[in-house]
Amino acid sequence: MSTSESEVKVIVERCEALYHDVDLQAVVDWKARTGRAAIGFLPIYVPREIIDAAGMLPVGMRGGGDQIEIIRGDAYFQSYICQIPRSTIELGLTGRLDALDGVLFPSICDVIRNLSGMWQLLFPEKYARYLDVPQNFDSAVGGVFYRRELEGLRDDLEKLGGRPIDADALRASIVRYNANRQALERLMTLRREAPWTAPADESYLVIRAGDLLPVDEHTQLIDDYVAAAQRAHAEGARPMRDRTPVVISGAFCEQPPLPLIRTLERAGCYVVWDDMTLGARWLTADVSTEGDPLLALSEAFLHHSTPTASVYEPGAHKGQPLCDQVRRCGAEGVIFAAPSFCDPALLDQPMLQRALDRAGIPWTAFKYAENLGQFQVIREQAGTFADSIRLWSEQGTEQASEQRSERRHEQGKALESSRGNGERPGATSEQGSDHA
Amino acid sequence: MSGTLKVHVGVDLGSTTTKAVVLDTSGEILGRGITNSRSNYALASEIAREEARVSARFALLDRALAADDLLATDADRFRNRLLTLFRQRQxxxxxxxxxxxxxxxxxxxxxxxxxxxxxxxxxxxxxxxxxxxxxxxxxxxxxxxxxxxxxxxxxxxxxxxxxxxxxxxxxxxxxxxxxxxxxxxxxxxxxxxxxxxxxxxxxxxNTPIDLTFEGNIRDALDACTHGLPEALRERFRRAVDTVVGRSIEEVRTVGTGYGRQTLPFDRRDVRSEILCHGLGAHRQFPTTRTVLDIGGQDTKAIQVDGSGIVTSFQMNDRCAAGCGRYLGYIADEMSLGVHELGPLAMKSTRRVKISSTCTVFAGAELRDRLSLGDRREDILAGLHRAIILRAMALLARSGGIEETFTFTGGVANNAAAVKALRQLVQENYGERTLNISPGSIYTGALGAALFAQRGEDDEARPGQEVAA
Amino acid sequence: MSDSSDTEKAVAAHAGSGKDDSMEKQKAMTADHFRALTRAREEGKKVVYTFVPGNLTELMHAFDVLPVYPEINALQSAMRQRSAQFIGEAERSGHSEDVCTYVKCDLGMIKNGNIGPTGEKLPPPDLLLLSYTGCFTFMKWFELLRQEYDCPVVMLHTPYQSEGRVTDNMRQYMVDQLRNEVIPAFERLTGKTYDEDRLRECLRKSARAEDDMVAVLESAKHRPSPIDAYFGGVYYIGPMFTAFRGTDAAVDYYSTLRREIDARVAQGLGPITPEGEMGPERYRLVVEGPPNWTSFREFWRMFAEEGAVVVASSYTKVGGVYDLGFRHDPEHPLETLADYCLGCYTNRSLPQRIDLLEQYMNDYSADGLLINSVKSCNSFSAGQLLILRQIEARTGLAGGFIETDLVDPRYFSAANVKNRIESYLQMIDQKRQQRRQSLGGSGGSPPPPGSTPLFSPGAEGQP
Structure with missing residues (x-):
C-alpha cells in the first residue's frame, strides 16, 4: 500500500469512528475541552453559522442508522412512519443525546415538524426549536419573515449561551462555513471528475464527519482527504474502473446505511453526486460577509439553495434542476433512493422521473430504511441498471454515445486497462432501465 | 354426588383454533377443549365445548373414583387407559x-x-x-x-x-x-x-358427529375393563354411570376471540378477547400486571390492574408482521415445520441482525442472509428477536412492562421467542418475573368463562337493560 | 362534505324538525355549487382549486371565483367506492404506495375524466391556490397538479405554530403574501381590482355563521348529546369549511341547523345515525384524527351500535378552531385571514393539540379519548401515540387507538377496527364497574338518557 493510501485510510478510519459514534462521545469530549454548549439539528439544512457564532458546536443528527435497536422509539410511531424519528427518540430516551443542550428541527416534513412538539414534551428541560423556512422566495416577503426567524434563533442562543452574538462573530462564522463549503466543493469536484479517486462511501464518511467536528477541523479534514486521495491515485492506487456514473436522489433526510452506499458502487456505479449530505452542501454560493449577516444568511437561503423536495418549487420547471445536475456532473442515470414512507421524497419522485424521461435520462428507484440489513436485491437492481446503461450507450442513441465518449475522453486513457478488472458482479440481465 | 352441577363456560374462537373452558361454581377449571377453527364457526365452537364437557366429565369421574376406596387405588392408570380408549372410540x-x-x-x-x-x-x-x-x-x-x-x-x-x-x-x-x-x-x-x-x-x-362422553364412554369402558372380574367391572360401571347421570347445567356461556361476532351468542354474552386475556392471565397468575399475547393473526400488549381489569392495550395494525403467521412464512421458506423453528434457533451461537419483520420481505432477507453464508440457526435467532422487538414496541406503547408479566398465545410455546423476550425485557426493564402457563392457549377462554361467572354482576353494563 | 348517500338522507331526517331543513339546504347549496362549476366556462367564471385547511373562501367570493377542493373530491370518491380504483391507477403510474391516498385518489380521478360527485365533469382550474396550511403534502399535491394543468399556481405559506402561538412575524408574513402574491394573482386572473369592502361583507357573514356553528358543536355538552360531533360533525362543518363561508346561504344554513339542534336538546334527544335514532347514550368519546371514508357508514355503526357518541373531535377543527373564540373579523380583513389560516388544527403544535383535547375531555364530560390514526396523514398521525399517553396521564381516563386510512380501503380492516373499538368500550365498562364497586354503591350507571343537561338550554337565551 502506498504511503498516501495509508494516509487516506487513517483519515477514513477516523471518519468511520465518528460515523459510529451514536453516543456522541466526540461531542462529550469537545464540551469537556471547551466548556461550551452543543446544539443538535435534524436534516436537512440549518444555518450552522449562528450556532457557531454563539460559541456552540452544531451537531448533525442523522438518526440511529443500522447501529441501534429500536424499542422505545417504536412506541411512539405507527408502522407507516419512517425510521428516523423512531431512532431519534430512541437515542434521546436512552441518554445518548445528553450531550446536546438543544435541538433544532428544520422544516422538512410533517413528521419532523411534529417531532419538534414531541421533543418539547419528552425533554422539557432541553431547548427545542422548530425552524420554519419560507416557501416564498421574495426577499421582501419570505426574506423578511426568515430573517426575523433567524433573529429569534439568535436571541434564543444568546439566552442559552448567556452571551450576545454580535454581527462580527456571525460574519466570522460565515467566513468559516464559506471555507467549509469551498472545501466540500473541491471534494465534490473530485468525485465528479474522478470518482475512482474518492469513492462514494469514503466521501460520504468524510462529509458526515462534519456532523460532529468543529467547522475548521472539518474543513482541514476534507482538504487532507482530497489531497491524500489524489496522491494515492497518482501513486497507482485507486485505479479507474468501467462503472456507470450516477446521481442519487431522495436520500436527503433519513440516511441509507453505509453498506448500501458501498453496494451501489460495487454493483457497477460511480456515485458522482448525491443528496445524502445535502445539508452541508445546501448553499450553492458563498454567503455574503458584507452588511447584516442574518440578512446575508436569509438571502443565501432564498436565492442559493439546492432544490429539494422539502422546499416549494415555484417555477413550472420541476425536475429541471435534477436534469441539470445530471448533465453537470456527467452522470448517465439517476438512482432514486428514498426512505420508506418519506413523504417529500416519494411525492416528488414521479415529477422528477417525468422530467428525466423527457430528457432521456434513465433512472431506477428503490426504497430503504436506515436500519436495512439486506442488499442483495438492491445490488442486483443497481448492477442491472448500470449494465443496461452501458449496453444502451454502446449500442445506443447518438446522444448517449456522444455523451459517453465525451466522458471517456475526460476520463483519459486508462479505460481499456480497467476492463475486466471491475468488482461488479456479472449481472448480465438485458433488462432496460425502468423508464423504458 | 347427585343433583345438577352448575357450570360456566368460556369459548375463545381464534383464527386457527377454538378453545373452551368449563368452570364449576367454585371457579375451579373442570374441563378444557380445543379444536381447529373451520369455516363453520358455530360448529367449531360446539365441538370445543363438547370437548370441554368430555374433559369435565372425566374430571367428575376422577372425583367419583377417588371417593371409592377400592377404585381409588389404581384410579390414575384406569382413567388414563379409559381416556385413551375413549379417544379411540371418537x-x-x-x-x-x-x-x-x-x-x-x-x-x-x-x-x-x-x-x-x-x-x-x-x-x-x-x-x-x-x-x-x-x-x-x-x-x-x-x-x-x-x-x-x-x-x-x-x-x-x-x-x-x-x-x-x-x-x-x-x-x-x-x-x-x-x-x-x-x-x-x-x-x-x-x-x-x-x-x-x-x-x-x-x-x-362440518357435520355434527356424536363425540359426547355419554355416547362413547360405555364402549370404551367395556374395552377398558375387559377381562376383569365381573364385580369389579360392575363397580367401574357404576362409577361411570353416576358421572353420566349427573346433569350439568351451563348457567352462562361467554364467547370471545377473533370470530366472536359470528358466535351464536347473544351480544351480551360476547366479550373482547383483550379483556378475556387480561382476566384469564390474572387468574393464572394473580400478580400479573402486563400481558403479552402473540397469536396467529395478531399481537396484543395488555396492562391490567390488581383485579385483572384491562387499563390499556395496544395491538398490531393490519400488518401481521411479528405475529405467529410470520413464523409460518419463515418455516415455509426454510421447508421446516413451525414447531422446529424455535429449537433450531436455540442452537444459535451468533445471532444475525434481522431488520425486517415484514412477512413480504422475510423471504428475501432470509435468502440474502443464507447467500451471505450465515447459518440457519443464527438467522432464526435473529428472526425471533425481530419478532419480539415488534412486541416490545407494542408493550412500550401500552405502558411498558410491570413486575409480573405473563406471556400467552401460541408463540409462548416457542423457546427461542421466550429466550429473546427474557433477554429484551431484562435489557430494557431490568428484572421482571415472566410467567408462561402450560395452559396458556386457554387463557382467553378462561377469561371468558370468568366473565360468564361474574354473570349478574356484569349486567351492570350501562344501558344494557334497554338494549335487550 | 356532503354526499348524496343514504347516510346523508338519514342525517337529513333530523327528527322533530321536519325534513325541510338543514340537510335539504346543504344539499341544495352543494347542487347549486356544482351546477355553477359545470357552467363556469360558459358564464365566464374562473375556477380556483384550493385546500380546506386555511382556505380563503371569502377572498374568492370577493373576486367572484368558484372554488374546488380536491380533498373533498377524494373523500367523495371514497364514499362512492371509487377510490380503490383511482389509487390503484395512480400507483400504477408510479406513485408510491407509502404516500397520502387523498393525492393518489385525486390524480386517479383526473385520469378518469375528473368527474365530480354529481356525475358531471369538473372544470379544470384557472388557478391553483396553494394554501399550505398544516400539511406538507399540499405543497407536493399542487406541484403534481401543476403538471396536469397549464395554469398558474400561487403559494400561500402558513408558518407553523411551533411555539404554541401566533407571532407578529408570522401574521405579517401571511399578510405580505396576501398583499404581494395572492391578491395580485386574483386580480390577474379575474381582471378585477381587489375590493376590500366586498371582502369585509363576506367576513361579516362568516362570523355570523361561525357563531351558530360553534353553538351546534357545543350542543354536545348536553347529556345526551343531540349530535355526534365526529360522524355527524363532518356534515355540519361542510358548508363552513368549503365553498360557502361568507355567503347568505351559509348564514341561513347554520341558523336553521342551530334551531334544529336546539329543538333536539329541548326534547332530550340523542343523535341521528344512518340507522335512525341512536339508542341510549352509553359512552361519550372525544375522537382525534380524520374518519375513514371508504367504510364511513360501517365505521359509524361500530360506534352507534354500542351507544358510543362522539361529543367532540379534532377533525371538525381542520378548517378552523372556532370554539376557541376565533371569528373572522371584518375590521381587519387580511389579518383575520392570516389568523384563520394560522389557527387551523393541524397547524397547531403537538402540545397545543394535547391541551385542546384535554379541554374537550373536561368540557364535554367524556369517558375517554379515541384516536383514529390514518396512514395517509402524517400531519395528524405523527405523534398521536404520545398524545394518547399524555391525555391518559392528565385525565386518568381510558385512551383507545385504532388504525385506518382516509380513502384507501386496503387499510380498513373491519375486524381489527371493530375488535379495538369493542375492547376499548368494554374496558371503559370495566373501569366504571370497578369504580362503582370501590364506591360501594350498586346501580351507579351513568345518568339515564334525557336527564339533566350540563347546562340548561335556557342559559343561552333559548326558550
Whole structure:
C-alpha cells in the first residue's frame, strides 16, 4: 500500500469512528475541552453559522442508522412512519443525546415538524426549536419573515449561551462555513471528475464527519482527504474502473446505511453526486460577509439553495434542476433512493422521473430504511441498471454515445486497462432501465 | 354426588383454533377443549365445548373414583387407559364417517374415468386406517405419542397421505399430476386420492358427529375393563354411570376471540378477547400486571390492574408482521415445520441482525442472509428477536412492562421467542418475573368463562337493560 | 362534505324538525355549487382549486371565483367506492404506495375524466391556490397538479405554530403574501381590482355563521348529546369549511341547523345515525384524527351500535378552531385571514393539540379519548401515540387507538377496527364497574338518557 493510501485510510478510519459514534462521545469530549454548549439539528439544512457564532458546536443528527435497536422509539410511531424519528427518540430516551443542550428541527416534513412538539414534551428541560423556512422566495416577503426567524434563533442562543452574538462573530462564522463549503466543493469536484479517486462511501464518511467536528477541523479534514486521495491515485492506487456514473436522489433526510452506499458502487456505479449530505452542501454560493449577516444568511437561503423536495418549487420547471445536475456532473442515470414512507421524497419522485424521461435520462428507484440489513436485491437492481446503461450507450442513441465518449475522453486513457478488472458482479440481465 | 352441577363456560374462537373452558361454581377449571377453527364457526365452537364437557366429565369421574376406596387405588392408570380408549372410540367414529363421505365423493362425475380404481384404493386405505385405529400397532402408538396435533383432520390426514403415497408410488410411478389427457387416464394418482380426502374432510368437519362422553364412554369402558372380574367391572360401571347421570347445567356461556361476532351468542354474552386475556392471565397468575399475547393473526400488549381489569392495550395494525403467521412464512421458506423453528434457533451461537419483520420481505432477507453464508440457526435467532422487538414496541406503547408479566398465545410455546423476550425485557426493564402457563392457549377462554361467572354482576353494563 | 348517500338522507331526517331543513339546504347549496362549476366556462367564471385547511373562501367570493377542493373530491370518491380504483391507477403510474391516498385518489380521478360527485365533469382550474396550511403534502399535491394543468399556481405559506402561538412575524408574513402574491394573482386572473369592502361583507357573514356553528358543536355538552360531533360533525362543518363561508346561504344554513339542534336538546334527544335514532347514550368519546371514508357508514355503526357518541373531535377543527373564540373579523380583513389560516388544527403544535383535547375531555364530560390514526396523514398521525399517553396521564381516563386510512380501503380492516373499538368500550365498562364497586354503591350507571343537561338550554337565551 502506498504511503498516501495509508494516509487516506487513517483519515477514513477516523471518519468511520465518528460515523459510529451514536453516543456522541466526540461531542462529550469537545464540551469537556471547551466548556461550551452543543446544539443538535435534524436534516436537512440549518444555518450552522449562528450556532457557531454563539460559541456552540452544531451537531448533525442523522438518526440511529443500522447501529441501534429500536424499542422505545417504536412506541411512539405507527408502522407507516419512517425510521428516523423512531431512532431519534430512541437515542434521546436512552441518554445518548445528553450531550446536546438543544435541538433544532428544520422544516422538512410533517413528521419532523411534529417531532419538534414531541421533543418539547419528552425533554422539557432541553431547548427545542422548530425552524420554519419560507416557501416564498421574495426577499421582501419570505426574506423578511426568515430573517426575523433567524433573529429569534439568535436571541434564543444568546439566552442559552448567556452571551450576545454580535454581527462580527456571525460574519466570522460565515467566513468559516464559506471555507467549509469551498472545501466540500473541491471534494465534490473530485468525485465528479474522478470518482475512482474518492469513492462514494469514503466521501460520504468524510462529509458526515462534519456532523460532529468543529467547522475548521472539518474543513482541514476534507482538504487532507482530497489531497491524500489524489496522491494515492497518482501513486497507482485507486485505479479507474468501467462503472456507470450516477446521481442519487431522495436520500436527503433519513440516511441509507453505509453498506448500501458501498453496494451501489460495487454493483457497477460511480456515485458522482448525491443528496445524502445535502445539508452541508445546501448553499450553492458563498454567503455574503458584507452588511447584516442574518440578512446575508436569509438571502443565501432564498436565492442559493439546492432544490429539494422539502422546499416549494415555484417555477413550472420541476425536475429541471435534477436534469441539470445530471448533465453537470456527467452522470448517465439517476438512482432514486428514498426512505420508506418519506413523504417529500416519494411525492416528488414521479415529477422528477417525468422530467428525466423527457430528457432521456434513465433512472431506477428503490426504497430503504436506515436500519436495512439486506442488499442483495438492491445490488442486483443497481448492477442491472448500470449494465443496461452501458449496453444502451454502446449500442445506443447518438446522444448517449456522444455523451459517453465525451466522458471517456475526460476520463483519459486508462479505460481499456480497467476492463475486466471491475468488482461488479456479472449481472448480465438485458433488462432496460425502468423508464423504458 | 347427585343433583345438577352448575357450570360456566368460556369459548375463545381464534383464527386457527377454538378453545373452551368449563368452570364449576367454585371457579375451579373442570374441563378444557380445543379444536381447529373451520369455516363453520358455530360448529367449531360446539365441538370445543363438547370437548370441554368430555374433559369435565372425566374430571367428575376422577372425583367419583377417588371417593371409592377400592377404585381409588389404581384410579390414575384406569382413567388414563379409559381416556385413551375413549379417544379411540371418537376417532373410529369419525373415521367411519370419513370413509362414507369419501366413497360417496368417489362417485362424482369429475372422477368418473377412474371411479373403480379409486373406490378400490379408498377401501384399502380405510381398511388399513380402521385396522390401525381399532388395534393400534406399536408404530402407530409411538407415532401418536409424538404427534404434533390432536385434531382429527391432522391425524387422519397424515395417516391417509402416508398410505396414499405408499400405494400410489407403485401404481402411477409419479406423485404429481399426470401429463396425459384427463379423459384417457385410468390409473389413480396420489393427487386424486388427496383430492377426495380434502373434499371429504371438510364435510366431516362440518357435520355434527356424536363425540359426547355419554355416547362413547360405555364402549370404551367395556374395552377398558375387559377381562376383569365381573364385580369389579360392575363397580367401574357404576362409577361411570353416576358421572353420566349427573346433569350439568351451563348457567352462562361467554364467547370471545377473533370470530366472536359470528358466535351464536347473544351480544351480551360476547366479550373482547383483550379483556378475556387480561382476566384469564390474572387468574393464572394473580400478580400479573402486563400481558403479552402473540397469536396467529395478531399481537396484543395488555396492562391490567390488581383485579385483572384491562387499563390499556395496544395491538398490531393490519400488518401481521411479528405475529405467529410470520413464523409460518419463515418455516415455509426454510421447508421446516413451525414447531422446529424455535429449537433450531436455540442452537444459535451468533445471532444475525434481522431488520425486517415484514412477512413480504422475510423471504428475501432470509435468502440474502443464507447467500451471505450465515447459518440457519443464527438467522432464526435473529428472526425471533425481530419478532419480539415488534412486541416490545407494542408493550412500550401500552405502558411498558410491570413486575409480573405473563406471556400467552401460541408463540409462548416457542423457546427461542421466550429466550429473546427474557433477554429484551431484562435489557430494557431490568428484572421482571415472566410467567408462561402450560395452559396458556386457554387463557382467553378462561377469561371468558370468568366473565360468564361474574354473570349478574356484569349486567351492570350501562344501558344494557334497554338494549335487550 | 356532503354526499348524496343514504347516510346523508338519514342525517337529513333530523327528527322533530321536519325534513325541510338543514340537510335539504346543504344539499341544495352543494347542487347549486356544482351546477355553477359545470357552467363556469360558459358564464365566464374562473375556477380556483384550493385546500380546506386555511382556505380563503371569502377572498374568492370577493373576486367572484368558484372554488374546488380536491380533498373533498377524494373523500367523495371514497364514499362512492371509487377510490380503490383511482389509487390503484395512480400507483400504477408510479406513485408510491407509502404516500397520502387523498393525492393518489385525486390524480386517479383526473385520469378518469375528473368527474365530480354529481356525475358531471369538473372544470379544470384557472388557478391553483396553494394554501399550505398544516400539511406538507399540499405543497407536493399542487406541484403534481401543476403538471396536469397549464395554469398558474400561487403559494400561500402558513408558518407553523411551533411555539404554541401566533407571532407578529408570522401574521405579517401571511399578510405580505396576501398583499404581494395572492391578491395580485386574483386580480390577474379575474381582471378585477381587489375590493376590500366586498371582502369585509363576506367576513361579516362568516362570523355570523361561525357563531351558530360553534353553538351546534357545543350542543354536545348536553347529556345526551343531540349530535355526534365526529360522524355527524363532518356534515355540519361542510358548508363552513368549503365553498360557502361568507355567503347568505351559509348564514341561513347554520341558523336553521342551530334551531334544529336546539329543538333536539329541548326534547332530550340523542343523535341521528344512518340507522335512525341512536339508542341510549352509553359512552361519550372525544375522537382525534380524520374518519375513514371508504367504510364511513360501517365505521359509524361500530360506534352507534354500542351507544358510543362522539361529543367532540379534532377533525371538525381542520378548517378552523372556532370554539376557541376565533371569528373572522371584518375590521381587519387580511389579518383575520392570516389568523384563520394560522389557527387551523393541524397547524397547531403537538402540545397545543394535547391541551385542546384535554379541554374537550373536561368540557364535554367524556369517558375517554379515541384516536383514529390514518396512514395517509402524517400531519395528524405523527405523534398521536404520545398524545394518547399524555391525555391518559392528565385525565386518568381510558385512551383507545385504532388504525385506518382516509380513502384507501386496503387499510380498513373491519375486524381489527371493530375488535379495538369493542375492547376499548368494554374496558371503559370495566373501569366504571370497578369504580362503582370501590364506591360501594350498586346501580351507579351513568345518568339515564334525557336527564339533566350540563347546562340548561335556557342559559343561552333559548326558550
Amino acid at each position: 376417532h373410529v367414529t369419525q373415521l367411519g364417517r370419513l370413509r362414507e363421505v369419501s366413497l360417496a365423493e368417489a362417485h362424482a362425475d369429475r372422477v368418473k374415468h377412474i371411479r373403480d380404481g379409486l373406490l378400490g384404493r379408498l377401501r384399502d386405505i380405510f381398511d388399513a386406517l380402521e385396522r390401525d385405529a381399532n388395534a393400534p400397532s406399536i408404530e402407530t402408538m409411538l407415532a401418536s405419542e409424538k404427534r404434533s396435533s390432536d385434531f382429527f383432520r391432522d391425524r387422519a390426514g397424515s395417516a391417509f397421505s402416508r398410505l396414499a403415497e405408499a400405494s400410489g408410488a407403485s401404481c402411477s410411478g409419479a406423485g404429481g399430476s399426470s401429463v396425459c389427457g384427463e379423459g384417457k387416464r385410468t390409473h389413480v394418482t396420489f393427487d386424486d386420492l388427496m383430492g377426495i380426502f380434502d373434499k371429504a374432510i371438510i364435510q366431516v368437519e
